[in-house]
Amino acid sequence: MEAKKKIGLSVVSLILVVGAVIGVVAVVKNANTNDKASSPAVANNEQKPSSTVKAVEAFCAPTDFKDLCTNTLQNVANNQTATPKDYIMAIIQATLDEIKNSLGHTEKTVVNKETDPYNHMAVEDCKDLLDQAIGTLQASYSMVGDSELHTLQDRADELRSWMTSVYALQSTCKDQIEKPEYKSAIENGMVNATQLTHNAVNILAELSEAFKGFDLPLNFMKPSARRLMGVNSYPSWFSQADRRLLRGQKGGHIQPNVVVAKDGSGQFKTINDAINAYPKNHQGRFIIYVKAGVYEEFIVIDKKKSDIMIYGxxxxxxxxxxxxxxxxxxxxxxxxxxxxxxxxxxxxxxxxxxxxxxxxxxxxxxxxxxxxxxxxxxxxxxxxxxxxxxxxxxxxxxxxxxxxxxxxxxxxxxxxxxxxxxxxxxxxxxxxxxxxxxxxxxxxxxxxxxxxxxxxxxxxxxxxxxxxxxxxxxxxxxxxxxxxxxxxxxxxxxxxxxxxxxxxxxxKYFYHKTCQYYExxxxxxxxxxxxxxxxxxxxxxxxxxxxxxxxxxxxxxxxxxxxxxxxxxxxxx
Incomplete structure (x- = not known):
């Protein structure tokens, strides 16, 4: 595992050194209650209708970093015509901006490749992981923007999964770095990003409660009907085209885009060459058939090469x-x-x-x-x-x-x-x-x-x-x-x-007191x-x-x- 650094697990136990430090963001407030007229921020707050205050309170109620949440929603709350979509998009955009800042900060961390190859690669991986987090947030923003308001609650769990993965990518980034001077520098640059992601996960987990801060139709909160398929159906995240594809593959009738064969009977002799043949801007499934054989390769599929199917x-x-x-x-x-x-x-x-x-x-x-x-x-x-x-x-x-x-x-x-x-x-x-x-x-x-x-x-x-x-x-x-x-x-x-x-x-690692194990x-x-x-x-x-x-x-x-x-x-x- 990333940064576990365990040289085997003794029967006694081993201690994992995990650097997942979440700092506290100091939020500066105007404490001068006798000077409200001279403070535009306070004046604006006083002029806000109760409905916007209620909306902000509802959205921020489940968060652990409430001041940061309130500040994040300040601009959208000032817009009296803002919808729940605007609030969600504001949360995502703020998180996206902070992770971009974290990436910029990480790019300033330079580790000598010759003298410290392990931490050099760890920092480079950290940049890639944050870049993947940015891509996930951009997709999340687009999802919310393109969705009808009444469908957002149905997609809240999907968004929560994406946000949870954004948090995990940040955690992996920090965990794998060994040396404290590099780890602390990167962690310090990620405090706002991790807290905002934490807030976003909590909000999406309680989205129906957050929506109660708005005057929405009474039937808006009703979940849509769900059909849970049984044994020997196909996983429901698969499209109808993919279902036909796999049924065909089971019967030996699938048509791959490319064939890999060590004996030269396919277009390529290596799996990496087949993956590299993925067309730019490809749409739909890209199917790779790998014929029998032992392929000693190191393979990484790039984040842009979606919907690859590989079968042997x-x-x-x-x-x-x-x-x-x-x-x-x-x-x-x-x-x-x-x-x-x-x-x-x-x-x-x-x-x-x-x-x-x-x-x-x-x-x-x-x-x-x-x-x-x-x-x-x-x-x-x-x-x-x-x-x-x-x-x-x-x-x-x-x-x-x-x-x-x-x-x-x-x-x-x-x-x-x-x-x-x-x-x-x-x-x-x-x-x-x-x-x-x-x-x-x-x-x-x-x-x-x-x-x-x-x-x-x-x-x-x-x-x-x-x-x-x-x-x-x-x-x-x-x-x-x-x-x-x-x-x-x-x-x-x-x-x-x-x-x-x-x-x-x-x-520090008494996780058995807090974890959830079920049978x-x-x-x-x-x-x-x-x-x-x-x-x-x-x-x-x-x-x-x-x-x-x-x-x-x-x-x-x-x-x-x-x-x-x-x-x-x-x-x-």
């Missing part, structure tokens, strides 16, 4: 592999990924993504996804530590095999893994296994991880020592980590405690919850109604986009 001849047959890692090569976690995408609408099917650095490589990612509406089907994702990085935004995995040892499913996105096999491997002798490590940081953030209807099993090499090497569902990477394991078959090797703290020695309707010898760790203050076994909140239909709003992926899925329990 089968998991274990079409293999993308690499060995970039932190432990031996001193490469930052984000950049160890064999295959990464920063673009929305990514689909992968019938592929293997592998990082073969082994346990000695420590952090070594096989697949990293940083893009909204991603779907991965019938794929193997293989590694040891930090195998699958669900970096940001909404992601859905179905009928996959995911293997690893330490924190091998981790990230800050909104991820559901359904009907998949989770294989826990044998780590080094002085290590323990933790399947998940979620990085949720905001109480009202949209993100978290759900394992639904999966099988959690040990690999053959772990079997003889499965009771001497501790294995757990996971540990909290960040303070408000959210992970749900439900309707899954749990083998006997999972410790009765179920979950393990990030640290039991440093109060529901699991099966098998490892599913008994009677002896779950009492250190996790918020751990609960959920009933059906509560568990339903974490199904793809609601947690990912999958009814809106999964159908477009053309793959099977289940939206409910």
């Amino acid at each position: 001849d089968g998991a274990g047959v079409t293999i993308v592999t690499g060995k970039r890692n932190f432990g031996i090569m001193n490469i930052g976690t984000m950049n160890t990924a064999t295959f990464s995408t920063n673009a929305p609408g990514f689909i992968a099917r019938r592929m293997t993504f592998r990082n073969y650095a082994g346990p000695e490589g420590h952090q070594a990612v096989a697949l990293r996804i940083n893009g909204d509406r991603a779907a991965v089907f019938e794929c193997n994702i293989e590694g040891y530590q930090d195998t699958l990085y669900y970096h940001t935004s909404r992601q859905f995995y179905r009928d996959c095999l995911i293997s690893g040892t330490i924190d091998f499913i981790f990230g800050m996105g909104d991820a559901v893994i359904q009907n998949s096999v989770i294989v826990v491997r044998r780590p080094k002798d002085n290590q323990l296994n933790t399947i998940t490590a979620d990085g949720r940081e905001l109480q009202r953030g949209s993100n978290g991880l759900v394992l639904q209807n999966c099988r959690i099993v040990p690999e053959k090499e772990l079997e003889p020592v499965k009771f001497t090497i501790p294995s757990y569902f996971g540990r909290p990477w960040k303070a408000l980590a959210l992970t749900v394991v439900m309707q899954s078959d749990i083998a006997d090797f999972i410790r009765p405690e179920g979950w393990v703290p990030w640290s039991t020695t440093d109060p 529901h309707a699991n099966r098998g010898p490892g599913a008994n919850t009677d002896k779950r760790s009492k250190e996790f203050k918020n751990f609960r076994v959920l009933g059906p109604q509560e568990a339903g909140k974490y199904t793809p239909g609601l947690f990912l709003r999958g009814h809106e986009w999964l159908q477009n992926t053309q793959v099977p899925y289940q939206l409910g329990l």
